[in-house]
Amino acid sequence: MRNLLLIIVLVSLQINVFAQSLEELVDETYKDSTENKETFATFKSVRLINSHTIKNPAKNEFNFLIQHRFGYLTEGFSEMFGLDDANLRIGFEYGLFDKLALGYGRSTFKKNYDIYAKYKLLSQNNQEKLIPFSMSILGVTNISSAKKPYASQDFLFTHRLSYTLQVLIARKFNNAISIQLMPTYIHRNLSPSINDANDLFAIGIGGRIKFTNRLAFTYEYHYSLPDMISEAYVNPLSLGIDIETGGHVFQLFFTNASATYDAGFIPETSSDWLNNEIRFGFNLLRTF
Numbered sequence: 001m002r003n004l005l006l007i008i009v010l011v012s013l014q015i016n017v018f019a020q021s022l023e024e025l026v027d028e029t030y031k032d033s034t035e036n037k038e039t040f041a042t043f044k045s046v047r048l049i050n051s052h053t054i055k056n057p058a059k060n061e062f063n064f065l066i067q068h069r070f071g072y073l074t075e076g077f078s079e080m081f082g083l084d085d086a087n088l089r090i091g092f093e094y095g096l097f098d099k100l101a102l103g104y105g106r107s108t109f110k111k112n113y114d115i116y117a118k119y120k121l122l123s124q125n126n127q128e129k130l131i132p133f134s135m136s137i138l139g140v141t142n143i144s145s146a147k148k149p150y151a152s153q154d155f156l157f158t159h160r161l162s163y164t165l166q167v168l169i170a171r172k173f174n175n176a177i178s179i180q181l182m183p184t185y186i187h188r189n190l191s192p193s194i195n196d197a198n199d200l201f202a203i204g205i206g207g208r209i210k211f212t213n214r215l216a217f218t219y220e221y222h223y224s225l226p227d228m229i230s231e232a233y234v235n236p237l238s239l240g241i242d243i244e245t246g247g248h249v250f251q252l253f254f255t256n257a258s259a260t261y262d263a264g265f266i267p268e269t270s271s272d273w274l275n276n277e278i279r280f281g282f283n284l285l286r287t288f
Contacts (some may be wrong), residue, residue: 195230
C-alpha cells in the first residue's frame with residue numbers, strides 16, 4: 001500500500017502541474033468572472049466520497065444524506081455482486097451560519113452514532129489579501145451502540161466512544177480541478193487489538209476532476225502513519241463519479257471501505273484492492 005500511496009501522490013502532483021498550466025489557458029471571460037471574488041464550488045458536495053469536504057451548507061440550509069456501501073463485487077450473481085450485503089448511514093446536516101455546520105448521523109457499521117461540527121477557517125480568493133486555499137476544521141464524536149464493538153473484548157460505556165479531529169485544506173486550481181489534503185487525528189477509547197493504536201495519525205488526499213457542468217471524477221486515499229494500525233487493516237482507497245442534478249448530488253464509486261465515518265473507515269478497513277476486495281457504493285445528497 002505504500003507503493004499505492006506513492007502513485008496517488010505522484011498523480012496528484014501531476015494534476016497540480018496540469019492544473020497550473022490550464023489556468024494559463026482559461027479564456028478571458030472566465031478570468032473576468034472570477035476576478036476579485038471568493039472561490040466557490042471547490043466541491044459540489046459536503047462529502048468527497050467517504051470524507052468530508054471543505055464545503056458547508058449555507059446558513060439555514062439543510063442537507064439530507066444517504067450513504068450506502070455494498071458487499072464485494074466478487075460475491076457473484078447469487079449475492080447480486082454484493083448488493084445483498086450493505087452498510088448504510090443516514091445523516092443530517094444544518095448550516096447554523098455560513099461558516100459553521102452541525103451534523104448528526106447513524107451508521108449500521110458498529111451501530112454508530114456520529115455528532116460533528118465543521119467550521120470554515122479560510123476561504124480561497126484572489127482579492128487584495130490573497131488566500132490561495134480554503135481551510136476547515138472538523139470535530140466528531142462517535143458512539144457505538146453495538147452489543148460489543150469488538151467481540152473478543154469486554155468493555156465499559158467509555159469504550160464505545162471515539163473522536164476525530166481533522167483539518168481540511170483544499171484548493172480549486174481552475175473550473176475543472178480541485179485537490180484536498182486531510183491531516184487527521186483519531187482517538188479510540190478502545191482499539192481492536194494491542195497492535196492498533198488508541199491515538200492514530202493519518203493523512204488523506206483527494207480531489208475532483210470535472211468533465212462537464214454536471215459530471216466529475218473523484219478520488220481519495222488515506223494513509224495511516226507507521227505502527228498505527230495492525231496487519232489486519234489496510235489504507236482505504238476510493239474512486240468515483242459525481243453526478244449533479246439540481247438539488248441532488250449523486251455519487252457513485254468503488255471502494256475497499258465498508259464504514260461511512262472517519263474513525264471507522266480510516267483505521268479499520270480490512271478489505272484490500274490487491275485481493276479484489278472491492279465494494280460498490282453510492283452517496284445521495286439532497287439539499288433543502
